[in-house]
Amino acid sequence: MAKAKAKAEAKAELIGRAHGPGKRVGMEVSIAVSHAVQLSRAEAIAAYPITPQTHIVEHLSSMVANGELEAEFVNVESEHSALSACIGMSASGARTYTATSSQGLALMHEILFIASAMRFPIVMTVANRALSAPLSIWNDHGDIMAARDIGWIQVFVENGQEAFDHTIMAFKIAENHKVLLPTIVNLDGFILSHVVEALEMLDQKMVDDFLPPYIPRHQLDPKNPVTMGAFAMPEIYTEVKMNHQVTLTNSYEHILAVWNEWAQLTGRSYHPVERYRAEDARILLLTMGSLSEVAKIAVDELREAGVPVGLLVLRLWRPFPFQDLRQAVGDAELLIVCDRALSLGGPGGPVMSEVRSALYHLAQRPHILGYIIGLGGRDVPPEAFKDIVAKAQTEMAEGPSQEFHLYGVRG
Amino acid sequence: MKPLEQTTWQEIELGGLLREPGSARAYRTGDWRSQHPVWTKGRCIRCGVCWTVCPEPAIIEEPGGYFDMDPDYCKGCGTCARECVTGCITMVPEEE
Numbered sequence: 001m002a003k004a005k006a007k008a009e010a011k012a013e014l015i016g017r018a019h020g021p022g023k024r025v026g027m028e029v030s031i032a033v034s035h036a037v038q039l040s041r042a043e044a045i046a047a048y049p050i051t052p053q054t055h056i057v058e059h060l061s062s063m064v065a066n067g068e069l070e071a072e073f074v075n076v077e078s079e080h081s082a083l084s085a086c087i088g089m090s091a092s093g094a095r096t097y098t099a100t101s102s103q104g105l106a107l108m109h110e111i112l113f114i115a116s117a118m119r120f121p122i123v124m125t126v127a128n129r130a131l132s133a134p135l136s137i138w139n140d141h142g143d144i145m146a147a148r149d150i151g152w153i154q155v156f157v158e159n160g161q162e163a164f165d166h167t168i169m170a171f172k173i174a175e176n177h178k179v180l181l182p183t184i185v186n187l188d189g190f191i192l193s194h195v196v197e198a199l200e201m202l203d204q205k206m207v208d209d210f211l212p213p214y215i216p217r218h219q220l221d222p223k224n225p226v227t228m229g230a231f232a233m234p235e236i237y238t239e240v241k242m243n244h245q246v247t248l249t250n251s252y253e254h255i256l257a258v259w260n261e262w263a264q265l266t267g268r269s270y271h272p273v274e275r276y277r278a279e280d281a282r283i284l285l286l287t288m289g290s291l292s293e294v295a296k297i298a299v300d301e302l303r304e305a306g307v308p309v310g311l312l313v314l315r316l317w318r319p320f321p322f323q324d325l326r327q328a329v330g331d332a333e334l335l336i337v338c339d340r341a342l343s344l345g346g347p348g349g350p351v352m353s354e355v356r357s358a359l360y361h362l363a364q365r366p367h368i369l370g371y372i373i374g375l376g377g378r379d380v381p382p383e384a385f386k387d388i389v390a391k392a393q394t395e396m397a398e399g400p401s402q403e404f405h406l407y408g409v410r411g
Numbered sequence: 412m413k414p415l416e417q418t419t420w421q422e423i424e425l426g427g428l429l430r431e432p433g434s435a436r437a438y439r440t441g442d443w444r445s446q447h448p449v450w451t452k453g454r455c456i457r458c459g460v461c462w463t464v465c466p467e468p469a470i471i472e473e474p475g476g477y478f479d480m481d482p483d484y485c486k487g488c489g490t491c492a493r494e495c496v497t498g499c500i501t502m503v504p505e506e507e
Contacts, residue, residue, distance in 0.1 A: 228429075240427050243421070
């Protein structure tokens with residue numbers, strides 16, 4: 001008995017017990033997300049397949065069909081219907097999940113606002129992908145940036161482990177009675193969704209202990225009828241919007257509480273703005289999503305070459321972490337915001353625009369330059385970040401040459 | 412229910428939920444009116460067509476079987492005047 005225990009402990013040590021209490025496995029990230037949804041005991045799913053999100057809902061559909069997940073899986077004819085069905089199922093009191101990407105997210109657009117305004121804690125994975133035209137199935141953040149103002153909580157993840165972790169945490173955040181807002185976990189299409197990674201899976205008991213069953217605060221009930229989604233006169237619309245705005249802003253503390261609890265459980269801690277070698281950096285890069293891991297390689301290489309560069313990773317996109325960003329920037333003299341989306345005819349990158357706006361009031365703020373990279377699946381190697389840092393330093397010395405740069409564009 | 416124009420954002424029910432039925436009663440659509448119907452009782456045959464066709468409904472039957480508008484909800488659409496069998500209803504512009 002003791003021998004078996006010692007053997008199990010040795011094995012656990014071997015497979016990386018130090019990383020956390022769960023089991024380490026190699027798995028495609030989409031499948032890991034579907035297991036996170038299964039472990040979260042989602043009760044209702046409505047989704048439409050769209051590349052590169054398809055594997056997630058395909059796998060969930062199999063789990064439901066095979067009796068491995070006790071949930072209602074509704075096949076629909078479009079994403080507009082998928083989210084509409086999710087609203088109905090969430091309104092009936094079920095823990096509800098969906099996933100989409102690109103054109104699918106765009107087709108959901110009007111329903112996105114309704115889900116959040118009616119305060120249904122739906123969790124959605126968005127496998128970020130470029131929008132047509134020209135048709136592209138590859139990654140950028142153009143899809144979610146076009147849905148920036150939908151009133152949902154929005155998080156970006158960097159790798160498969162984070163995708164798994166944040167899917168489970170999203171349910172707990174969304175369903176908190178002081179939050180009750182739908183939540184999007186953004187993960188980069190293909191770059192994350194289709195990659196096999198090593199990650200730590202939690203077992204059902206751990207997830208059950210962490211995530212209690214969903215108890216709705218408002219739901220459809222024939223014994224206690226209510227009106228949901230009613231008309232609002234001009235006398236009341238502004239007050240309803242203010243209520244939503246304050247709730248989303250205040251969800252910040254509840255998001256952090258859940259992330260802290262997760263850190264206690266797994267040893268993996270998450271922050272709204274994460275810093276990598278940023279403490280003494282004169283130059284900061286800022287990225288979101290999977291680009292951050294590539295940028296870290298570039299930061300390490302630049303540090304070895306003596307360039308005082310660091311990285312900020314913007315994990316929490318909504319509610320926007322104003323204070324965390326201001327603190328993280330510190331007294332850096334140059335901040336290079338790397339957007340993976342283009343606001344056509346506007347300020348360039350949507351993230352750069354918001355970062356610049358958030359820092360504008362500071363008495364001492366860095367030069368802020370915007371570089372747009374990785375559109376429509378264009379590869380971004382570490383060398384690109386090193387090149388951008390060099391170009392930005394020149395630009396800072398000579399003054400900005402233009403509003404923003406579409407990095408690597410030919411011509 | 413508290414009047415809408417006095418409700419603060421802190422008092423909004425979760426997700427704009429309405430717990431009481433018939434909340435539309437609080438919307439005084441009569442405010443929109445730019446004209447209102449006036450009945451000439453001498454020509455009214457008390458058939459009730461105006462009461463039947465009013466889309467709101469904002470026409471009230473009075474004791475004696477004649478009809479009049481409900482000033483809180485009549486929008487002044489003029490359907491009653493158009494459909495009146497004897498032509499006893501005239502639309503009169505609202506005065507300032």
